[in-house]
Amino acid sequence: MVARTILMIILALPYMAFSQKLVSRNGHIWFYSHTPIEDIEAHNRQVVSILEPATGDIAFNLLIRSFEFRKALMQEHFNENFMESDKYPKSTFEGKITNLDKIDFKKDGTYTAEVAGNLTIHNVTRPLKVTGTIEVRGNLVTARAKFIATPQEYNITIPAVVEKNIAKEIEVTVEMPYSSN
Amino acid sequence: MQKKFRYILVFLILALIAAYAAWKYTFKESESNVASRKTDITIEAPALVQAFETNEDSANSLYLEKIIQVSGTVGSVSEDSLGYAVYLKDKNSLSGVMCSFDRASFDPSRVEPGSHVIVKGLCTGYLLDVQLNKCSVARQ
Numbered sequence: 399m400v401a402r403t404i405l406m407i408i409l410a411l412p413y414m415a416f417s418q419k420l421v422s423r424n425g426h427i428w429f430y431s432h433t434p435i436e437d438i439e440a441h442n443r444q445v446v447s448i449l450e451p452a453t454g455d456i457a458f459n460l461l462i463r464s465f466e467f468r469k470a471l472m473q474e475h476f477n478e479n480f481m482e483s484d485k486y487p488k489s490t491f492e493g494k495i496t497n498l499d500k501i502d503f504k505k506d507g508t509y510t511a512e513v514a515g516n517l518t519i520h521n522v523t524r525p526l527k528v529t530g531t532i533e534v535r536g537n538l539v540t541a542r543a544k545f546i547a548t549p550q551e552y553n554i555t556i557p558a559v560v561e562k563n564i565a566k567e568i569e570v571t572v573e574m575p576y577s578s579n
Numbered sequence: 580m581q582k583k584f585r586y587i588l589v590f591l592i593l594a595l596i597a598a599y600a601a602w603k604y605t606f607k608e609s610e611s612n613v614a615s616r617k618t619d620i621t622i623e624a625p626a627l628v629q630a631f632e633t634n635e636d637s638a639n640s641l642y643l644e645k646i647i648q649v650s651g652t653v654g655s656v657s658e659d660s661l662g663y664a665v666y667l668k669d670k671n672s673l674s675g676v677m678c679s680f681d682r683a684s685f686d687p688s689r690v691e692p693g694s695h696v697i698v699k700g701l702c703t704g705y706l707l708d709v710q711l712n713k714c715s716v717a718r719q
Binding site for chain 1: 644662704708
């Protein structure tokens with residue numbers, strides 16, 4: 399994990415200026431859980447992402463602890479009991495835009511982007527395919543996507559006491575503002 | 580009889596206090612939590628960044644989940660759908676301290692790039708930058 403982060407930094411920073419990699423240091427990923435008992439949402443506004451327009455490579459890296467809940471106690475349970483943030487502090491996605499020929503990063507517009515890759519949550523890596531959008535406005539590039547994640551598939555155990563409060567399927571929303579430096 | 584009544588009264592009052600404490604504890608809001616909590620560590624932004632760059636594990640054991648008051652130079656201020664991100668960064672370093680603020684706890688007109696600020700927040704770890712959550716401006 400540490401090696402990967404270092405690699406990301408090495409890859410991202412020195413070459414950014416001349417290879418036109420798009421970087422986001424404060425991207426926003428949030429999830430939403432709906433049950434008849436309660437709705438829960440948590441926001442992570444410090445997601446790091448690197449998008450390479452030339453190759454379509456796209457990577458996300460976030461700290462589980464940076465998810466903010468409205469209730470402090472809920473955040474505590476999320477980190478300590480569900481996600482085991484001490485053992486697995488990060489979550490990552492590495493993938494590729496598969497319809498790169500349909501996206502013109504030099505021309506303003508909103509493009510449909512198909513992304514395929516591997517999502518790692520709670521030390522479990524699973525393939526993920528998502529259709530999202532990429533919006534180009536001059537120098538500003540914003541990527542948006544929505545997908546469903548199932549806690550069970552990532553070996554996240556929900557204690558029986560709160561089982562009814564947490565949805566089986568969690569809606570995850572991604573909003574990444576990129577800049578080229 | 581009167582003695583028994585007094586016991587019941589005392590018991591009821593204690594039960595009410597306990598219920599109120601439990602309610603406060605369960606429903607305490609995350610926001611109020613950080614701004615009102617005692618600062619654990621006061622440090623300059625470059626020193627905090629350097630600690631994580633040098634050894635992430637030992638820095639985590641020192642700073643993770645701690646309320647940190649960090650002073651530094653504002654590199655940039657950006658807005659997102661929930662509030663603002665203030666990026667404390669020195670010109671000559673590759674990473675900095677990324678501080679996220681809720682909209683209600685930040686006035687962007689008072690913080691400009693290049694100015695010096697003191698930010699209080701909860702340290703959640705390190706990716707490209709050290710991350711502080713639920714921040715408030717301690718002093719400008």
